[in-house]
Amino acid sequence: MSAPLTSAPGVHDVRPDPVVGFDYEEQARGLLPPHVSAYYGAAAGSGGGSAEGTADWSAVRFRPRALQDLRTLDTSTTVLGTPVATPVLVAPMAQQLGAHPEGEAVMARAAAASGSLLGVSTNVAVPFSTVAAAGAPWWFQVYVMRDHGLTELLVRRAVDHGARALLLTVDMVALLPASVNPRQWPEGPAKSRLTNLTAAELAAAGPGAVDMDAGISLATIGWLREISGLPVLVKGVLRGDDAAACVDAGAAGVIVSTHGGRRLGPSVSAARALPEVVEAVGDAGEVYADSGIRSAEHVAAALALGARAVFVGRPALWALAADGETGVRAVLDGMTGELRQVMTQLGAASLDRITRDLVA
Ligand SMILES: Cc1cc2nc3c(=O)[nH]c(=O)nc-3n(C[C@H](O)[C@H](O)[C@H](O)COP(=O)(O)O)c2cc1C
Incomplete structure (x- = not known):
């Protein structure tokens, strides 16, 4: 598939639906085995939460500024001190060998080429060394396993390979029906997870050791900081009081x-x-957002509401799945290119000019 958006659009490029250029879902579903696309596309309960998440970004209304100097547009920023060329980052996602034989390695190469940053799941299926070799800055997502020794081993290994922060995921994902649970997938590479622990380490830990620990608490933030020496972002926060408690407990943000x-x-x-969380955190940490972001307008909405950057x-x-590195780059570069256009329309030449007053 040719890249949907290769050049920065000018004012005469009329694109009625900004989502179309980045949407590989239909193409990917045509290529993937049904059990893989079912897992990737799955949502909790009736499934409406995913579409509603997107609709709520689309519902944001802007108050564009007039008469701004827009000769130079800058989409670069820093995330926990790491410079990135775009505020569009890649979310940590498990089971990427189901999408591509090289999985996260390709995702990492695309992120590097686009000047983005990669979230790497606890359930990553390729070695940390391969992810790191791509050259993109990366953050390691932590599911605390029941066996804390095993969790620590994995975290230390990620640190040794250059992870720059930890994302402590605190939302318990809805139990997926067997039909969409990767544990039920046929044996093969796509089923691989936790591959940065050796078979011997996993065997020694015993049954249930890698299940998620339902007893994590605010103290987990300090523990992760201590064992890693890295900043910790708490992923899956939806309330101001939780967000404030996380930064009080030492999180770098949420x-x-x-x-x-x-x-x-x-x-x-x-x-x-997002607005409630941004208000609660104030200057005490950085706030990021994801879930349902599908266009540069959504990115701008999240930034205007106080997010420092977003994950897709x-x-x-x-x-x-549909087009490998070219496809991921088309998404990241396409969204960033379109963001430049949206910034022009908003009267914001740089990301720090995408401020709350732009939202009606
Ligand atoms: C197939 C799939 C696997 C995921 N695996 C993880 C994971 O291992 N850890 C995690 O913190 N989040 C995981 N997520 C959630 C993403 O990090 C992110 O929050 C979410 O995909 C953002 O919403 P979006 O898909 O609408 O952009 C996963 C999401 C999907 C779709």
């Missing part, structure tokens, strides 16, 4: 996320939760 609608069907959307999940995963 990610406002519904896990792409996979946590709880009738959940508040990320777009609706499924758009990158479908693109990986």
Whole structure:
């Protein structure tokens, strides 16, 4: 497939639906085995939370500024001190060998080429060394396993390979029916997970050791900081009081996320939760957002509501499946290119000019 958006659009490029250029879902579904696309596309409960998440970003209305100097547009920023060329980051997602034989390695190469940053799941299926070799800055997503020794081993290994921060995921994902649970997939590479622990380490830990620990608490933030020496972002926060407690407990910030609608069907959307969280965190940390972001307008909405940057999940995963590195780059570069156009329309020459007053 040719890249949907290769050049920065000018004022005469009329694109009635900004989502179309980045949407590889249909193409990917045509290529993937049904059990893989069912897992990637799954959402909790009736499934409406995912679409609603997108609709709520689309519902944001802007108050564009007039008469701004827009000769130079700058989409670069820093995320926990790491410079990136775009505020569109790649969300951590499990089971990427299901999308592409090289999985996260390709995702990482695309992120590097686009000047983005990669979230790497606890359930990553390729070695950390391969991810790191791509050259993109990366953050390691942590599911605390029941066996804390095993969790620590994995975290230390990620640190040794250059992870620059930890994302502590605190939302319990809804139990998926067997038909969409990767544990039920046929044996093969796509089923691989936790491959940065050796078979011997996993065997020694015993049954149930890698199940998620349902007893994590605010103290987990300090523990992760201590064992890693890295900043910790808490992923899956939807309330101001939780966000404030996280930064008080030493988190560098939070990610406002519904896990792409996979946590709880009738959940508040990320777009609706974001302002409350931003207000509660204030200057004490950085706030990020994901879930349902599908266009540059959504990116601008999240930034205007106070997010420092956003993560995209499924758009990158479908693109990986449909067109490998080219596909993921088309999503990241396409959204960033379109963001420049949206910034022009908003009267914001740089990301720090995408401020709350732009939202009606
Ligand atoms: C197939 C799939 C696997 C995921 N795996 C993880 C994971 O291992 N850890 C995690 O914190 N989030 C995981 N997520 C959630 C993403 O990090 C992100 O929050 C979500 O996909 C964003 O929503 P979006 O897909 O609508 O962009 C996963 C999401 C999908 C779709």
